[in-house]
Amino acid sequence: MESAYTPQRFDYGDHPSQYAELWVPDARKHTAIAIIIHGGFWRQAYGAEYGRPLASDLRDRGYVVWNLEYRRTNGGDGGWPETFLDVAAGLDGLESALESSGLEPGPRVGIGHSAGGHLALWAAGRHLLPPAAPGALPETLRCLDAVISQAGVLDLALAESLALSDHAARLLMRCTPEEDPVRWQWADPADRISPGIPLLMLHGTTDEDVPVELGRSFARRAMAAGGPVDYLEFEGDHYGLITPGDKAWEMCVEGLGALEANGLGGE
Template sequence: MGGSLEQHQGRVDDYFHRLAYGNDPFQYGELYLPESPGPHPVVQLTHGGFWRKAYDLTLMHGLAEHLVTQGIAAWNIEYRRIGNPGGAWPGTFLDVAAATDYLSILAPTYKLDMQRVVAVGHSAGGHLACWLACRHLLPRDSAIRTERTPLRLRGVVSLAGVVDLQQAWQLHLGQNAVQELLQASLTEQPARYMEASPAALLPSGIPQVLVHGSADDRVPIEISQAYAHKARAAGEHIRLLELPGADHFILIDPGSEAWQLTVKEIKHLLR
């Protein structure tokens, strides 16, 4: 899906920029800009794939290309994953945080509106998007806390996100992907599960929207349902959109009704 970077860039070179936020080959993002003069609201896209290196940001190309037609800039990020040198704990988290905060550096050149940034992630990327909303709550000595003040998000949209790592570990999702990500079991490193899981860090104080299909066989809808219940109990402003019959991947099909519904939610958060 998506083709090579060269082919992709050739299609959209007039509004597409590949930009490094770090020195590692996987520390980069793709910035898509609308034709309007700006300042542009921004959606940061974080792909899924159970945090593993087999999957990359090409999963989100279609969503990025659609967002710019709606007058919204898209920052589609790559990051070190399980199997990449420096990936998993803590590198995956540090990369996603650094990519997000890098928007503030890009903002003057590319006319980005830092008051209107929404993080959108799918599957494992949904987990990371929700974690971005909570990371300001991390203990000062956390290995995944950065020195830079976190960029304040306008909202978060999780598309079938793995938003509770403890529950996902108990369910052995993705053939124990959470244990690979955190490089330990829940019993071995409970603190990592507390710091890395959005469900354990609530409340974030940032509006969140969860979109999940009832026919999802990769990440069961019960994870979003339980998270929404916990978030509401913590006083969070949260919406759960349950899509009857929708599977895991229809949520990132730019031609799907599920994505059209998601875009409406994004625009509401950006308003």
């Protein structure tokens, strides 16, 4: 049975896709705030509705949730740099939304599925970007305190070389890596392999959308770089991670609880 609850909508721009939804539990049981960034290979056909079942489930568990929408490709006015600027603005708008709703801030955990995993980890490293890069933050600031990657496309260049989803990464970037290598460096979390916050990666071994080897490759590099990374595989596909009740989604919820229990430092 679908919940009758209606989240609060906060617009961070004038475009119809520039908004986020704040889901507030009847009784807040957790200090951590879950920030959901949906996937869909950055395409317009897939929107914030894919994050709502997760937001509803986490709200029922006592979490405050920020379900973020952004401009996308294929008719959604997104791509480079609009999609990145939107994710940055949507995350930066959380503080004022909490304040206006009378909610205390807390550690911010980005939960990103597929392309949303890419955007979450990119955002986590905004303080490592040069000032000229879209979405860059000063070195002293952070917009996320941890990331849970649900089969995330964390290596943008590798995704392009594998032609994932008919070269969805190239469509996002509006060029190839050879045509504008600096743009791709700014957009690719794999070029900032360890943003200095905990990263939990989950990947299904039968994932046909984002091959498990992409996750394994990134995890090996991140661990070699000394980053605080946990990598978990499970027997399953791409979509159990965003299906409440599925064992893969329960792994995400358990990971969120463990991150909070380990003492994330909110600002």
